[in-house]
Amino acid sequence: MLVVDKGLQKLLKNVNLSLRDRTLNYPSREAIRQYLGKKVGIFHKPAPLKANTLEALAGGRPLLGVDGSVHSYGATFPHIIHCFRALAAATTSAVENGIFQVDLFYPEMAPHRREIEEMVSRAAADGEVLTPEAAAARVVRQKLAVLEIEVAIEAVRRYQPFAVLFDGGFLRYGGLAPSQWQTYRELSLARDVMSVGVIEEVGTFDLARYVSGSFPGATSFGCDRELLFGLLDRGEWLAIREGLKFKKTYYTCFARPGRHPGVVAYDFFQEQSRQVAKFIPLLFALTPLGGRGIPHWLDLVDNAVRIRRSEMELLLATGLDKGVRERLFVPKREGRIL
Amino acid sequence: MQIVGHTTQQEVYAASRQRPFRINELLLIEDKVHNYPLGEVVETQSFNRYIPLVTEHSDLVDRRVRENLAQLGYDIEADTIHLARIRILAELVSPVSVGIAVRVPAFKEIEDFLIPRDPDTGLVLGVIRGTEELTSGLPANLTNVALLYQKDKGVLPQRGIPYIMDHWTWPEYPHIGIFGGSGSGKSFALRVLLEEVMWQQLPALVLDPHFELSFTEAFPDLPPPYRGDFARRSTVLMAGRDVGILFEELNGADLLALLQAAGEVTENMNNAIQTLHHRRDSFTSFSNRLRDLTQGLEEEQDLKRRLREDAGGDPWEKREIERILALVAKYKDRVGHVSTLRAISRRLNRLHMERVFTSGIEPIQEAILNRRLVVVQGPIWFLQVLGAYVIRKFYRERRQYQDAEQTGEEAPKFPPFLVATDEAHNFAPRSPEIPAPARSILRTIAQEGRKYGVFLLLASQRPALLEDTITAQLNTKLIFRTIRSSDLDVIREETDLGPEEIRRLPYLGSGNAFVSSASVGRTIAVRIRVAKTVSPHSRHPFLELREDFIPPEEKLRKALLQCLPLGDFNFDVHLGALQQKLRRQISIEEITHCLEGMVIDGVIEKEEMLLGVEYRQRKD
Numbered sequence A: 001m002l003v004v005d006k007g008l009q010k011l012l013k014n015v016n017l018s019l020r021d022r023t024l025n026y027p028s029r030e031a032i033r034q035y036l037g038k039k040v041g042i043f044h045k046p047a048p049l050k051a052n053t054l055e056a057l058a059g060g061r062p063l064l065g066v067d068g069s070v071h072s073y074g075a076t077f078p079h080i081i082h083c084f085r086a087l088a089a090a091t092t093s094a095v096e097n098g099i100f101q102v103d104l105f106y107p108e109m110a111p112h113r114r115e116i117e118e119m120v121s122r123a124a125a126d127g128e129v130l131t132p133e134a135a136a137a138r139v140v141r142q143k144l145a146v147l148e149i150e151v152a153i154e155a156v157r158r159y160q161p162f163a164v165l166f167d168g169g170f171l172r173y174g175g176l177a178p179s180q181w182q183t184y185r186e187l188s189l190a191r192d193v194m195s196v197g198v199i200e201e202v203g204t205f206d207l208a209r210y211v212s213g214s215f216p217g218a219t220s221f222g223c224d225r226e227l228l229f230g231l232l233d234r235g236e237w238l239a240i241r242e243g244l245k246f247k248k249t250y251y252t253c254f255a256r257p258g259r260h261p262g263v264v265a266y267d268f269f270q271e272q273s274r275q276v277a278k279f280i281p282l283l284f285a286l287t288p289l290g291g292r293g294i295p296h297w298l299d300l301v302d303n304a305v306r307i308r309r310s311e312m313e314l315l316l317a318t319g320l321d322k323g324v325r326e327r328l329f330v331p332k333r334e335g336r337i338l
Numbered sequence B: 001m002q003i004v005g006h007t008t009q010q011e012v013y014a015a016s017r018q019r020p021f022r023i024n025e026l027l028l029i030e031d032k033v034h035n036y037p038l039g040e041v042v043e044t045q046s047f048n049r050y051i052p053l054v055t056e057h058s059d060l061v062d063r064r065v066r067e068n069l070a071q072l073g074y075d076i077e078a079d080t081i082h083l084a085r086i087r088i089l090a091e092l093v094s095p096v097s098v099g100i101a102v103r104v105p106a107f108k109e110i111e112d113f114l115i116p117r118d119p120d121t122g123l124v125l126g127v128i129r130g131t132e133e134l135t136s137g138l139p140a141n142l143t144n145v146a147l148l149y150q151k152d153k154g155v156l157p158q159r160g161i162p163y164i165m166d167h168w169t170w171p172e173y174p175h176i177g178i179f180g181g182s183g184s185g186k187s188f189a190l191r192v193l194l195e196e197v198m199w200q201q202l203p204a205l206v207l208d209p210h211f212e213l214s215f216t217e218a219f220p221d222l223p224p225p226y227r228g229d230f231a232r233r234s235t236v237l238m239a240g241r242d243v244g245i246l247f248e249e250l251n252g253a254d255l256l257a258l259l260q261a262a263g264e265v266t267e268n269m270n271n272a273i274q275t276l277h278h279r280r281d282s283f284t285s286f287s288n289r290l291r292d293l294t295q296g297l298e299e300e301q302d303l304k305r306r307l308r309e310d311a312g313g314d315p316w317e318k319r320e321i322e323r324i325l326a327l328v329a330k331y332k333d334r335v336g337h338v339s340t341l342r343a344i345s346r347r348l349n350r351l352h353m354e355r356v357f358t359s360g361i362e363p364i365q366e367a368i369l370n371r372r373l374v375v376v377q378g379p380i381w382f383l384q385v386l387g388a389y390v391i392r393k394f395y396r397e398r399r400q401y402q403d404a405e406q407t408g409e410e411a412p413k414f415p416p417f418l419v420a421t422d423e424a425h426n427f428a429p430r431s432p433e434i435p436a437p438a439r440s441i442l443r444t445i446a447q448e449g450r451k452y453g454v455f456l457l458l459a460s461q462r463p464a465l466l467e468d469t470i471t472a473q474l475n476t477k478l479i480f481r482t483i484r485s486s487d488l489d490v491i492r493e494e495t496d497l498g499p500e501e502i503r504r505l506p507y508l509g510s511g512n513a514f515v516s517s518a519s520v521g522r523t524i525a526v527r528i529r530v531a532k533t534v535s536p537h538s539r540h541p542f543l544e545l546r547e548d549f550i551p552p553e554e555k556l557r558k559a560l561l562q563c564l565p566l567g568d569f570n571f572d573v574h575l576g577a578l579q580q581k582l583r584r585q586i587s588i589e590e591i592t593h594c595l596e597g598m599v600i601d602g603v604i605e606k607e608e609m610l611l612g613v614e615y616r617q618r619k620d
């Protein structure tokens, strides 16, 4: 369809109208800031880090970036191959020389099928009914989290970093791989390693919910992302008051490190919350002003670990017999002409 | 270095962390299955992980962030990867496997591939680019046979494997084109090629509209062993002085072509020419006929009256009048108006003034028969006509000789030969609208010359304007820097240059070229060697001013400075020597004037002495 679909256009217009109405009723930026400052937390605008102070702050130790990637190839369950790769890279060597770990998951292989069955029965014990497909999806997410934590643990042991940046929040690790996450936590705390989960897409609601209703006219802010959009100045961050813990185990704050008006969130371990104020300027110093708000080192790690489609195709082309590949994995849609 | 990414039978990518790739370098792929094929690097890239990120997002990663990362130990260089796209130079049946190692080959491994003949029996035109690393492994007979030149550094030793053109393949793959924009190195390359042609003693006729192709002066600072005596193997002739066209040998078509070169020729004029020109006419007989007829047409009534009056009894005048009136009666209806004849006369006179008809082409023929290179210099319009005439004649004689050989008949010997010219698009323009006497013979040679051992060597900065059947027949093309898109189109069509090479064409440095050759079957990147000779007027005009046009006053000043101190007391002592040195009369007044000038300019000092004035060296 090369011309805009009139019907869809009209429906989208309604969405726009309702969102606009909502913003029309917003209190002013100042009013929200005032309210947040009084009830929820404190706005900090630290001075930028002075040049050549980073090395001293880091104590001569490197920074670590951790990220993982999964690429799935295939048409229909169970004939889907998942390839995993995780990377923990220290700034003292090339990104490519970091610690890599890979894994593969294919539901039709006996041990993997057993993992799915175990997942189903574990859920059943908790009174949850999982289809094998849903269970497989959970296994996949779990495997990725485990892989990332494992490279992080190994890298902390090997590189003695002063800080570890994770690409994503802590909830995922704690939820999907509790015992490995616990190991990591203890190790990093013992070695005085600062851990940060950098969240690019803030997906929480807690703040928005807390604030909604506190203003006359019962304004709803939807989600935190919406509430905080454009609310922080550049180089500013919002600390949440102790006692107002939205995420139970972690200390979360919001920040706007660059020009983009949206915010990112940082997760820290509660035990390290006292160091957060000192640490955030350092994060800012490593984040490009024009970018998405992610520290550059994490971008590099993300770029190196990602399994791209071309790589996946090359892998499959060289690793699988053509017959096998065609019969089971090549989605019919790849043959589409249009 | 190893193969990475996608591979096909024709193309692979190689990556290296340590060593940047060089464009056009040859690499050996250590693939046993495919018998170690060679590849040529056609595209190189070195990139840092930063770069893709820079382009993905709008903004550059700010310096601040990079410096801060550097403080945490990050070495940006460590993440630099060198990539090369490699064209495989063999026909493989299946792709090369990923992960296979790639290395620089030893000379022995690629010798057969790159050296078609040894340098003594081929044309050594330059070096193959991308083979620089192999220089030290070259055998003695391939070392320093192609010295290089760089404007700011002068003559340089050979770096790389020599590029040797195999002219023995010409009967199969005839004719050479040299194309490139102005300043790209065409003329330089033409000179180098002609030097090699002379070295092989291939007879050649060179039409030189730029008056630059003489071979008597050695290239400055060339090491002696590299020099060659080209004066002995070449002859330079000036059109109109040393060579011309004997009017007696012209036919109507030749004459038309000549007159066209001197000015536009209308259909009426052409009719008149064909009518009035007789076989074996001399210049005098033809121009007299033209003059008399013109007079007759203009004064017909007068002349008839004079005749009736019996020409006042003068028998000589009577005969003259009768002769002229007879001409009028014979041609009147066929030659049109007097103005047509006048126009023809004007053109004919112009040619005469340029001394077109004063001599013949024997000197050219003699040089060709002696296996020399003969350069004919002259204005382009003259060369067009003379060239067309000479080439047609030589080609005919060569053909007759060879055909006679076949049938066992007798015919004068005539050797195979080459025809070379710069600005070829002027001799054989593509547009049929433009009159060009040499076009048809050049086209004939392009199409069938190889049968008779007659070959073309055409240089042009406008391939798009060159006759297209000729372009298509040039089996070897040297392509220099080209910018114009219409020319690039022709090159794309008429050569096997790939898109990478086409993309590089506008940026080639002077003297670098791609050689697209049907006999080799692939494109080779070359750097043309230093020429062994120079054009006599290649000196910078301002340098020439400085060296050859020193004002007389300047010369006198210099000479006087060497005679100081000077004064009335010793003028006569020096005068003789000064006159001899400057080879002219010099007066005491002139000397005094000149010395006074130098005093004013502060070059010397002057002091009044008892015996008069003394001029002397400044003390500081």
Ligand SMILES: Nc1ncnc2c1ncn2[C@@H]1O[C@H](COP(=O)(O)OP(=O)(O)O)[C@@H](O)[C@H]1O
Pocket: B148, B149, B150, B151, B180, B181, B182, B183, B184, B185, B186, B187, B188, B189, B510, B511, B512, B527, B528, B529, B530
């Ligand atoms: N093979 C070469 N090596 C070094 N310099 C060259 C070479 N060819 C050309 N040049 C330089 O480029 C200049 C222009 O070359 P020229 O042959 O006169 O260009 P064109 O005939 O294409 O206009 C020369 O004067 C010379 O300085």
Ligand SMILES: [Mg+2]
Pocket: B183, B186, B187
């Ligand atoms: Mg030139």
